[in-house]
Amino acid sequence: MSHSILLPRIMEVGRDACNKLPTILNSLNIKKPLIITDNMMVKLGYVDRLNIILESAAITADVFSDTVPEPTESSIKAGVHQVQHQDYDGLIALGGGSPIDSAKAIAILGKLGGSIRDYKFPRQVNESGLPIIAIPTTAGTGSEVTRFTIITDESNNEKLLCVGMGFMPVAAVIDYSLTLTVPARTTADTGIDAMTHAIEAYVSQKCNVYSDQQALSALRLIGANLQTAYHDGKNEGAREAMMLGSTLAGIAFSNSSVALVHGMSRPIGAFFHVPHGLSNAMLLPAITEFSISGSPKRYADCARALGVASTSDTDEQANANLIEYLKKLNDELKVPTLAQFGIQKHTFDALVDTMCEQAFASGSPGNNPRVPSLNEMNQLYKSLWTDSNDTPLDQTH
Known part of the structure; x- marks a missing residue:
């Protein structure tokens, strides 16, 4: 019996792996990325750190930093709107599981439209959204290498499990130095x-x-x-x-x-x-x-x-x-x-x-x-x- 194995196309692993971000973007032909993150990553200076790395390679990235813990459909709505009204060609997801899960949903909804419930399991979401480069800052969810996202539908307090190749990041940057400040x-x-x-x-x-x-x-x-x-x-x-x-x-x-x-x-x-x-x-x-x-x-x-x-x-x-x-x-x-x-x-x-x-x-x-x-x-x-x-x-x- 055979098994289908799905992984990110690129994985950069080790201390200061973030420094390879411009090379990864260039290899994927991503010219205008949007960073999806949360306010804590902004306060800790991690967003600035990424922007300095990107600017050294003449890459400019906008930032959406309004993701929340345990993301909901309403919490990603503004991010979906931003993607739909700008010409981004990729997303950089920076943070714990919640920003990465938010980015996965934004990547699909921003390109394909609809509501998150439309993509609920058992539907297999194999359509392609915007490509995602995931940069985890916690050692836990593994969302940087999974084909899942979980978004809460507030109308009935249900966490919706969404599954498929469309949610798999195209690249994962696994830099443990980003976890040294985690409480x-x-x-x-x-x-x-x-x-x-x-x-x-x-x-x-x-x-x-x-x-x-x-x-x-x-x-x-x-x-x-x-x-x-x-x-x-x-x-x-x-x-x-x-x-x-x-x-x-x-x-x-x-x-x-x-x-x-x-x-x-x-x-x-x-x-x-x-x-x-x-x-x-x-x-x-x-x-x-x-x-x-x-x-x-x-x-x-x-x-x-x-x-x-x-x-x-x-x-x-x-x-x-x-x-x-x-x-x-x-x-x-x-x-x-x-x-x-x-x-x-x-x-x-x-x-x-x-x-x-x-x-x-x-x-x-x-x-x-x-x-x-x-x-x-x-x-x-x-x-x-x-x-x-x-x-x-x-x-x-």
């Missing part, structure tokens, strides 16, 4: 997001021999370096490993799939505005524990790749170690419970049935090694809750 909270959330991508790609029912190798390599890098990057953000070795691990995990799930964690995570983000990586982190221990019986050997492989089990351990012992590790990791990285995040239990309970419907509709739960029933998913959501009087966690670390 600890974001480092934790994006790092666990990348870990989740790799685990789910490996245990997914759509896994293949190619994605398996990317996933296991990603887990080896992430398991050995996530805590160091969280506690010591200036550690370049850890930052480089996490950035590469994130990209490999992105390649893995883009060519395999995500599964139950992501399916259940998106509705939490849509209804309660929990950052995507953080909602994944909240779910990962419980969903892993639920799912192990569906693929015990593969989960044990993940435990060994993460470094929490040895080859001499039985699969059963390795999986027990994996669950213990994921729970302790959330404690160490100060992942809050739903209550600590500020969500009200009665509001959550009132929306659980709707969240289950949206999770199943995304298609991701069907890729899980153990596919839950509606009642089982309902109970998994409710298991995240704690009735204790949780005090808010310090979110600066």
Whole structure:
């Protein structure tokens, strides 16, 4: 059985890879790019840094910096309008997953028109939008190497999964030096997001021999370096490993799939505005524990790749170690419970049935090694809750 593998045409990897941006644009014959980013990238000086590099090669780029975390159709509307009324021939997506996801949607809507719901999965969007050069500034989403984007439809608080070759960046510039200023909270959330991508790609029912190798390599890098990057953000070795691990995990799930964690995570983000990586982190221990019986050997492989089990351990012992590790990791990285995040239990309970419907509709739960029933998913959501009087966690670390 063969598998279709999709990757960016160009990947520039390593410290100061951004300096190669003019060469990449020239090779793609892009003369008038638009930088899609957010206000934080402007404040940190990263947009100026890119413009200096571009101006040295006599390339002038406009900037759209109004993307927001967890992008919505309305948040990208102005960017779509700008693309439709200017003669840009390419987009440079600079930032975390949200600016890159925004750029993917802007590239398609700006060229092909319509609303984002028109491109919702199961439609395969293989039409070409404007070419995208993606420059990630966090080690987590892997969006720079995936054929997915997720945009929220505010009319019903639904995160729409959009899939297809049209969303794959034509080039990815993977420069870990851009992550050295990422705060600890974001480092934790994006790092666990990348870990989740790799685990789910490996245990997914759509896994293949190619994605398996990317996933296991990603887990080896992430398991050995996530805590160091969280506690010591200036550690370049850890930052480089996490950035590469994130990209490999992105390649893995883009060519395999995500599964139950992501399916259940998106509705939490849509209804309660929990950052995507953080909602994944909240779910990962419980969903892993639920799912192990569906693929015990593969989960044990993940435990060994993460470094929490040895080859001499039985699969059963390795999986027990994996669950213990994921729970302790959330404690160490100060992942809050739903209550600590500020969500009200009665509001959550009132929306659980709707969240289950949206999770199943995304298609991701069907890729899980153990596919839950509606009642089982309902109970998994409710298991995240704690009735204790949780005090808010310090979110600066």
